[in-house]
Amino acid sequence: MQKDKRTSLTYRMFLSLMKSSLKGISQVILIENAVSGFIILMAITIYSYHLGVITLSSAIIGTLIGKLGGANENCVNSGLYGYNSVLTGIALTLFLTGPSQWIIALVGAALAAIFSAAMVHFMRNTGIPILTFPFIILTWFMLLVSYRLKAFQLSPGLVPQDLLHWNLNIAGKVNWLEGSFKGIGQIFFLDSTISGMLLFIAVFWAGWKYGLFAILGNAFALLISYGLGGEHSLIIMGLYGYNAILTCIAISMVFKEEHNRLAPISGVIAACLTVPLTAGVATWLLPYGLPALTMPFVLSTWLFLGARKVLPKL
Structure with missing residues (x-):
């Protein structure tokens, strides 16, 4: 009986995490909807399987940081700690190359969630949303790092x-x-x-x-x-x-x-x-x-x- 309760609790926690993560994907387009997030994930995966994996992984990472970090539960469940992570993970995957590409992209996704939390604090009194500003600044700096650190290899397209x-x-x-x-x-x-x-x-x-x-x-x-x-x-x-x-x-x-x-x-x-x-x-x-x-x-x-x-x- 105790084992069944633990299994049920774990299952509910997993479903909650996935739902919040899918909402994090949809929040990129300013929408809070898990079904919309799933459709978006499918659109990305059809374009590129690897990009789909990065998208979902980045959303989960951002959401987990929000949950484990003790952020406002409503904000986390709404996907507000996932969308900047999603965009950062996708951008770094596309604009960087080399053996460290995936690791950098996922670390970037984690940093985007932390940056988002900091920006929420700094802009709290303005009444202005942070939007995708954390993703933009973080991505620009991580791309510029490629000129100084060999582990960061810039895509030939940039x-x-x-x-x-x-x-x-x-x-x-x-x-x-x-x-x-x-x-x-x-x-x-x-x-x-x-x-x-x-x-x-x-x-x-x-x-x-x-x-x-x-x-x-x-x-x-x-x-x-x-x-x-x-x-x-x-x-x-x-x-x-x-x-x-x-x-x-x-x-x-x-x-x-x-x-x-x-x-x-x-x-x-x-x-x-x-x-x-x-x-x-x-x-x-x-x-x-x-x-x-x-x-x-x-x-x-x-x-x-x-x-x-x-x-x-x-």
Whole structure:
């Protein structure tokens, strides 16, 4: 009888851990839904089996650190200690190479959870969410370490470039449908139309409004980036869309004040703002060979949420 109770308790703890971890995956898109998290995991695994393993492992690591560290139980169960770990684990797996790649990625996932806890403390009095800032800063620094420490081997795809010899290439046609699905895929670094479709399903599963604002953010980003003369190859790859999707969901849905009728309009404007922010951040980082990641999303969202402290109807 005692053994059966222990087995039942262990099983419940395992289910709780997995549910929180799946929510950690869905929280990357600002959604608290275990089913959506599972669909996202499937989208990533279809794109790359190894990336799927890293995603789930990173989510579990971040969640465990939150649980074992004694963080607020509701925050841990909501997946708020998993999403920065997930993004960090995926990014370091893709942008680093060599025999230590997996170890560095998983250690990075653990550090992301600790960094998240520290940022929650530092920003507690501001009323502004930390979003993906821990993932961004941690990933940038761990990639820069590769220039000084041999164990960190940078992927050949990340090459520093001289701005003096930079040429803007806007040749070629724009495949709007491909750009639409790859936009949401790039949130998880997925350059895949099929994975993008599954990600949209995951978002709509959490609620039709989430799906609507994801579509709106992506559509406006495509139009604005094309209208401003962005590189067509980058538009098709979705590199102007993913920050806009996150921003539109954040401002229009997740962090809006109750009865704020202007929130949808503010969300679309904030999403449009991510396009020049993406171009600016990407250019700023070009000499270092670093990706922009979700910094445009963080900057635009912080800007509008900060403004709402003074302009509450925005």
